[in-house]
Amino acid sequence: MSSESRNVTVSENSAGQALLADDNLSSEVAIRVDAVSKCYQVYARPEDRLKQSVFPRLRRLIGKAPRAYFKEFWALKNVSLEIRKGETVGIIGRNGSGKSTLLQTICGTLTPTSGSVDVNGRVAALLELGAGFNPEFTGRENVYMSGVVLGLTHEQVEQRFDDIVAFADIGDFVEQPVKTYSSGMYVRLAFAVIAHADADILVIDEALSVGDVFFGQKCMRFLRKFKETGTVIFVSHDATAIVNLCERAVLLESGQLRMVGDAKSVCEAYHASTYNQAVKPAVSQRLEAVNEPARPDFRAERINATALRNDIEVFRFDPERAGFGNGAATITSAKLTDTSGNPMPWIVGGEVVRLVVDVSVHRALEQPIVGFFLKDRLGQPLFGDNTYLSYQHEPVSIGAGEVLTASFEFAMPILPQGHYSFDIAVADGTYHEHEQADWVHDGLVVESHTSSVSTGLVGIPFRDIKLDVRRSVP
Numbered sequence: 127m128s129s130e131s132r133n134v135t136v137s138e139n140s141a142g143q144a145l146l147a148d149d150n151l152s153s154e155v156a157i158r159v160d161a162v163s164k165c166y167q168v169y170a171r172p173e174d175r176l177k178q179s180v181f182p183r184l185r186r187l188i189g190k191a192p193r194a195y196f197k198e199f200w201a202l203k204n205v206s207l208e209i210r211k212g213e214t215v216g217i218i219g220r221n222g223s224g225k226s227t228l229l230q231t232i233c234g235t236l237t238p239t240s241g242s243v244d245v246n247g248r249v250a251a252l253l254e255l256g257a258g259f260n261p262e263f264t265g266r267e268n269v270y271m272s273g274v275v276l277g278l279t280h281e282q283v284e285q286r287f288d289d290i291v292a293f294a295d296i297g298d299f300v301e302q303p304v305k306t307y308s309s310g311m312y313v314r315l316a317f318a319v320i321a322h323a324d325a326d327i328l329v330i331d332e333a334l335s336v337g338d339v340f341f342g343q344k345c346m347r348f349l350r351k352f353k354e355t356g357t358v359i360f361v362s363h364d365a366t367a368i369v370n371l372c373e374r375a376v377l378l379e380s381g382q383l384r385m386v387g388d389a390k391s392v393c394e395a396y397h398a399s400t401y402n403q404a405v406k407p408a409v410s411q412r413l414e415a416v417n418e419p420a421r422p423d424f425r426a427e428r429i430n431a432t433a434l435r436n437d438i439e440v441f442r443f444d445p446e447r448a449g450f451g452n453g454a455a456t457i458t459s460a461k462l463t464d465t466s467g468n469p470m471p472w473i474v475g476g477e478v479v480r481l482v483v484d485v486s487v488h489r490a491l492e493q494p495i496v497g498f499f500l501k502d503r504l505g506q507p508l509f510g511d512n513t514y515l516s517y518q519h520e521p522v523s524i525g526a527g528e529v530l531t532a533s534f535e536f537a538m539p540i541l542p543q544g545h546y547s548f549d550i551a552v553a554d555g556t557y558h559e560h561e562q563a564d565w566v567h568d569g570l571v572v573e574s575h576t577s578s579v580s581t582g583l584v585g586i587p588f589r590d591i592k593l594d595v596r597r598s599v600p
């Protein structure tokens with residue numbers, strides 16, 4: 127859905143009807159929510175709804191005060207918020223705290239009971255699954271319909287149609303009615319449309335990012351690019367996602383705005399509010415200085431004997447994945463092996479592995495650098511490295527038609543559950559001045575199925591953890 131420069135002020139008249147009025151918005155402000163409240167009428171039984179539509183009128187006719195057959199439920203209470211152009215703002219809160227209600231009032235699909243919402247720019251929103259598309263229409267017809275609803279002309283949709291379908295990557299399904307789509311395909315097409323709508327403001331509910339790992343990464347790349355110039359509102363239960371993507375965040379609790387501030391502080395407040403009492407350090411941990419080479423977690427044997435062993439599935443390298451480069455070389459293979467070079471379809475977090483990358487060289491490379499980084503589902507780099515430092519004084523040049531193999535040996539961190547992907551690249555030059563020959567996004571994907579790590583981006587092998595008790599002398 128979209129709206130361009132929508133200014134709606136709502137207040138209640140004596141009959142409880144919404145009144146609309148215009149308002150002005152400074153050019154620097156993308157969205158202003160002013161004292162917005164939303165009240166739902168909640169009926170205990172279906173017949174109460176019928177009674178409410180008949181009896182109050184009858185009682186008024188005979189001059190008696192009407193009684194209500196519903197209870198009021200305030201999903202938003204007096205929420206005020208200003209989002210400046212170009213900001214990325216996260217909205218966080220528990221289930222039922224009012225996040226969707228607030229988004230819907232911003233997108234104009236829900237009228238507030240009182241207060242005003244002013245929007246300066248074209249909004250494209252990915253909210254409820256099922257909203258926006260007509261299930262009986264084909265993907266193609268829905269692309270045209272929603273493109274036009276988003277403010278594009280028929281000709282503009284026509285020009286962008288192939289790009290939209292390529293982005294969604296749903297193949298011939300685009301000619302099928304969307305009621306035959308899986309939820310993943312539905313979201314892919316819906317996201318592809320909003321990604322091509324020239325919106326000024328994107329409103330995204332992260333719970334909807336149900337696509338596969340490649341699509342998730344594609345959306346994250348798009349979102350990060352869009353963020354450079356556009357305004358984004360991002361809703362999530364996941365504080366890591368909010369801190370990673372947003373500069374500011376808003377914490378909602380029971381329909382009320384509890385806090386607005388930098389994303390990190392707001393997420394810390396959200397964490398604190400999800401515990402009954404503030405979390406205080408309960409154990410005293412002493413970590414000794416690291417002066418020995420890395421060795422496995424001293425608890426690994428115990429953890430690995432349980433269902434919490436960090437089993438990581440390794441998928442096949444896909445050379446066809448999106449990427450870029452000047453074509454001087456092509457990354458033809460990447461695999462994870464053990465230290466003897468045997469390919470590993472599964473690895474265990476904490477163990478020493480090798481990432482082996484093969485590169486076919488088409489034009490001579492004077493000073494090749496091969497590098498990689500591992501990203502989480504948000505596209506956030508977790509770690510990575512390259513061959514530059516090891517070879518800067520003795521570069522290994524390579525001629526056209528030859529094959530270069532790079533190998534990185536490292537202890538795989540313990541990964542929280544989820545999908546991760548390796549970006550792999552080969553360049554020619556120095557650390558500061560080089561040209562990318564080939565860069566493959568998400569070339570190698572791994573999935574962590576089970577994990578003992580639930581907080582933090584990765585777990586690292588621990589050498590020692592102690593509890594010290596100083597008993598008080600009576």
Ligand SMILES: Nc1ncnc2c1ncn2[C@@H]1O[C@H](COP(=O)(O)OP(=O)(O)OP(=O)(O)O)[C@@H](O)[C@H]1O
Pocket residue numbers: 166167168199200201219220221222223224225226227228
């Ligand atoms: N049409 C409705 N009638 C009555 N109550 C409603 C209606 N829509 C939402 N609510 C209630 O309003 C409250 C806020 O709902 P909302 O969907 O905005 O929460 P949320 O923070 O988005 O939750 P979640 O994280 O579960 O999506 C909830 O208690 C919900 O039950």
